[in-house]
Amino acid sequence: MTKQALESLPIAVIGGGPVGLAAAAHLVARGMPIKVYEAGDVVGANLRDWGHVRVFTPWRYCVDPAATKLLERQGWHLPEPDIFPTGGEIVTNYLEPLASTPELLGVIETGARVVAISRLGLDKVVSRGREEKPFVLSIKTATGSRRDLARAVIDASGTWTNPNPLGASGLSANGEAEFGDRIAYGIPDVVGRHRNIYAGRTTLVVGAGHSAANALLDLTRLAETELTTKAIWATRSTNLIRIYGGGDADQLPARGELGAETRELVESGRVPLVSGFAILGLREEGGRIIVEGETAEGPKTIGPVDRIIAATGQRPDLSMTRELRLDLDPWLESTKALGPLIDPNEHSCGSVPPHGHRELAHVEQGFYTVGIKSYGRAPTFLLLTGYEQVRSIAAALAGDLAAADNVELVLPETGVCTTTFSVEGSETAGCCGGPAPSSVDACCVADAVAKDEGKSGCGCGVAA
Structure with missing residues (x-):
């Protein structure tokens, strides 16, 4: 395939949640062809699962700037900035209108599950000429299976549908499947x-x-x-x-x-x-x-x-990328370069340094994992981080390395992430300081607060 033909292919975005649609918005803003694959029947399918939960983050922190620009062209207005939405309200008042904008309406396919990704005509063992080959995505839909080609791939599929088991060892407990x-x-x-x-x-x-x-x-x-x-x-x-x-x-x-x-x-x-x-x-x-x-x-x-x-958290499903050359952190399953920056043994949700396309890149050129899945098993993800990730990657794919490398994001050092006090005689630093995430941790996916008749919930970005 010629370079011109390769560059004419769309960039595949896997996942129609907040970060996936933000990636689409940034790519569209740079005039790049895209295709969004959402496994659910509707956009925001993962968020709908916890749609009853009110997030800790007010509306002003739940939306992406490039996505907001697309929406405002259609007369959309941000809901009250200081109000705290539920997961369902984020879908109804943000993701659904965003998916219906003229720029995105024709490029989003729902009910399309990406089950495998490789290079056209090459398995992961072959080195020669990999960058000259397009990505091939195996797609499963209600009517059958097919294969699509893409210039690059952004995986924003999240971790929500791949929960950690009850077993303390990281394996399913005996009898867990039975019950x-x-x-x-x-x-x-x-x-x-x-x-x-x-x-x-x-x-x-x-x-x-x-x-x-x-x-x-x-x-x-x-x-x-x-x-x-x-x-x-x-x-x-x-x-x-x-x-x-x-x-x-x-x-x-x-x-x-x-x-x-x-x-x-x-x-x-x-x-x-x-x-x-x-x-x-x-x-x-x-x-x-x-x-x-x-x-x-x-x-x-x-x-x-x-x-x-079982509020035991989630982990990334790596089966989809088995034929790609991924360089993963050995225990977090994030990209290797990102691992030391997000390690919950060292970092809280507010102390993760800004990062962009370089930290998210793999050996497989043109493939990126973003959103909560990019953090692997670390619970320190913030939705705003995901938005900055995809902004940087979109700039890099467009060849604007100056913008791609100019990663600026100020994350909050919230009270629970910095305070230390004794519980059962043990002192620790931060909500995100535990070595093993045990839930979709609201502390680590939000940076403001919600309140609704005493109900608080996991934050924006939980299913990104």
């Missing part, structure tokens, strides 16, 4: 559309992040009217600083209140807590679930319970 119909991964709508599943039952919530906190608070609210509803909380960690937070010192007041309310549930005895609990297996007893595991004191069981909410 899959009684396990909810993520943030179920306990007081809304999923109410009948949890009302009058005992639910074990697993995880030490803000998703777990929201689930616990919703279950206790449900118990106010459904009196036999009960919740039990289990965490692998014994240090709950990430979830209890900085209280009044937190620069995100609702997040601080969320932590304080969760702490009160435990200290009042309303929710039993089993900390330092490593889940090993599940078994059935009398039609209910017994959870087997270990603590520092030895073997322990929890139960019987009727349901389990």
Whole structure:
């Protein structure tokens, strides 16, 4: 294929969430042909799963500048900048109108899942001439399969549909698949559309992040009217600083209140807590679930319970890129260059330095992973970071390296990310300081605060 023919191909954007559509907007602004593939039937499919959750970030931080320009040409106005939307409101009032703009309407395909990416005529072993070959994307739709060509690929597919398992080792616990119909991964709508599943039952919530906190608070609210509803909380960690937070010192007041309310549930005895609990297996007893595991004191069981909410976070699905040459951080599964900058053992959500196309590039020239997936297993992602990522990459693909390298982003050092205080005699620094993310952590995907009748949630960018 000639260079001219290669450059005439579209740039493939995988994912129709906030960061994927922002990438499309930046590329369109630079006059580049694009094609957006969204696996769901509608844009923002991942956000719709947690559409009932109100984010910690006000509207002014939930939108991308290039996307806003496209919308404003159609008479769109930003909702009240200081109001905090739900995930569903972000979809309805931002993503859907953005996808309907004349510039994007004809280039977005929904119900199109990218299952594999390679180079045309070459597997990953062949080195010679790779950059001269277009990318080939294997697409699965409701009507069959096909293959499309692309000049470059931006993977903004996120991690939402690939949850971490219950097993403490990173593997599924024994029996986890067997009881899959009684396990909810993520943030179920306990007081809304999923109410009948949890009302009058005992639910074990697993995880030490803000998703777990929201689930616990919703279950206790449900118990106010459904009196036999009960919740039990289990965490692998014994240090709950990430979830209890900085209280009044937190620069995100609702997040601080969320932590304080969760702490009160435990200290009042309303929710039993089993900390330092490593889940090993599940078994059935009398039609209910017994959870087997270990603590520092030895073997322990929890139960019987009727349901389990696994607020254990997500991880990137790397199967799609098996035939590409990726240079990944060995434990975070981010790009190798990005790994040291986002390592949660070293960085909080506000201390991640600005980064752009160079840190996000792989050995496979022309392929980029952006959004929360670019962070691999690190929970320190902010939505604003994703917007700056795709701005830089769009500039690089357009050949404007000066703009691409001019990465400027000031991230907040919020109260909980910088405060240190003792929990169970242990001192730590920051909500994002834990080595193993245990939930879609609101602290690490938002930089302002939301409040709605005491309900706080995961932040903008959770499903980017």
